[in-house]
Amino acid sequence: MSTQATCELLSEDSRTKVWRWSFESGQATGMHIHEFDYIAIPISGGKFEATLDTGEVLDVLQEAGVPYQRNAGVHHNIKFVGAGNAAFVEIEFLI
Numbered sequence: 001m002s003t004q005a006t007c008e009l010l011s012e013d014s015r016t017k018v019w020r021w022s023f024e025s026g027q028a029t030g031m032h033i034h035e036f037d038y039i040a041i042p043i044s045g046g047k048f049e050a051t052l053d054t055g056e057v058l059d060v061l062q063e064a065g066v067p068y069q070r071n072a073g074v075h076h077n078i079k080f081v082g083a084g085n086a087a088f089v090e091i092e093f094l095i
Contacts, residue, residue: 005029005080010089017092023080034074036092041067046086051077062088 005027011018017036021029023046031053045064051057053075060078080086 003027005078015093015095017094019090019092020087021078021090022085022087024085025080025083028077028079031075031077034070034072034092036072036094037070038072038090038092039067039069041065041089041091043087043089044085046080046084047082048086049079049081051079062086 003026006022007029008020008022009017010020020043031051040062042062042064045062045066048060048062049057050060
């Protein structure tokens, strides 16, 4: 099993990009910085860990269908620590 989560670009236009992130237990996004404001919509929900650029680790519980929004500049790695699989859709606002 790869430790890298799968990321698929679903849609793109001049205003938004829509991504689907898919995880198996233990997989992560890798450390990255969000260049744009975004909304994430969990498909399955599940337990994640967010490791910030400061080294701080936060427990995150996503609920299926309950969106959350973040501002540009977030610098983190997201790791799925639950059992089975998890997925969420992420919408970036390019303008």
